[in-house]
Amino acid sequence: MPNPRGRDHAQPVLTIVGLGAAGASLAWRLLDAGVPFEVVEVPAGAPERSPERTWSTWGPDGPGPFGPLVSASWPRIRVVGRDGGVVTADLGSWRYRSLHSTVLDRAVRRRLERAGVAVHERVLTGPPPAPAVDTRPVPVPATGRTLLRQHFLGYRLRTARPVFDVRTATLMDFRTPQPAGGVAFGYVLPTSPTEALVEYTEFSEHLLTPAQYAEKLGEYLQRSGIGAHEVLSTETGVIPMTDAVFPASGLPGVLRWGAGAGSVRPSTGYSFSTLQRQADALAAQLPGPLTLPPPHRRRHLLMDSVVLQGLADGRLGDGFFVNLFRRNPVHRVLGFLDGTTTPAQDLALMATAPRAAMLAAVAARALPR
Incomplete structure (x- = not known):
């Protein structure tokens, strides 16, 4: 500039x-x-x-x-597997926070x-x-190897009875039918025992119709035992993952x-x-000329590309995310998601990923488009 x-x-x-x-x-x-x-x-x-x-x-x-x-804000987070197994992590001095x-x-x-x-x-x-x-x-841009979308419907709702743990944010609850070539999960941010933002989210290639989002979220609410509730507001979004x-x-x-x-x-x-x-x-x-710093480290972008490839071709699914939290200190996982981990921490994290699936994703990524 x-x-x-x-x-x-x-x-x-x-x-x-x-x-x-x-x-x-x-x-x-x-x-x-x-x-x-x-x-x-x-x-x-x-x-x-x-x-x-x-x-x-x-x-x-x-x-x-x-x-x-x-x-x-929440001092604990949890991830729930498709089989109902729960991984809960105390964040210590950290907090998971939301800002509207x-x-x-x-x-x-x-x-x-x-x-x-x-x-x-x-x-x-x-x-x-x-x-x-x-x-x-x-x-x-059409220059990437893989394009998925994070797309979701969320309800900010109030329940008829106390059902939420206000100290715990649910980042991923995979007790929902999984799409081919991606993952689907519930996301729950409680603000009181009776109020929360509850979302149905997919990482997948194809978007749903409004009726399908409502159906999927309704199924998740029923499966989660939320019970009778009123919807206070809604949130929707589509975020490219490429x-x-x-x-x-x-x-x-x-x-x-x-x-x-x-x-x-x-x-x-x-x-x-x-x-x-x-x-x-x-x-x-400012007020000098502006240069945009890179948003992400190159090694993280390479790792992301492999993960996207694995999600898109079905080699990686809900188990990949559950095991990241189960087999690693929570600060290492959140640091990786935030792009602040060191090379040594990245290697330690990847060592806990499914080796065969990751190698297959790497090989698929190496093939000509």
């Missing part, structure tokens, strides 16, 4: 396009740093506006500067208004005014960032922690 240094600092030195997880994270830091900028955001109700959703992170603190905005998009949006907008930052609400169909950080989604390389914007002065720049972890669909690390790096560079 061109260097905006030397411009009148009463004028914006940057345009942020989009106030989703990426745009809001950068805007928050620029407000702290006193860097003048402006925002272009899709109006509420427009089809291009990202749906409301819950972001999750973990670690000893955070996420980033948003600790005070965390909606809920509406809470972050309101907090960022309040700060923008107090600081007098211009927020232009319109659908931007062409290139943004440079210099800019463009967080709009882009089509997934080993494709996302190209730069190709536009002078426009830095593409977010899901459209590969910030989503290919094997898990997580991105919020990665965005916080990248937002710190970008904010530290």
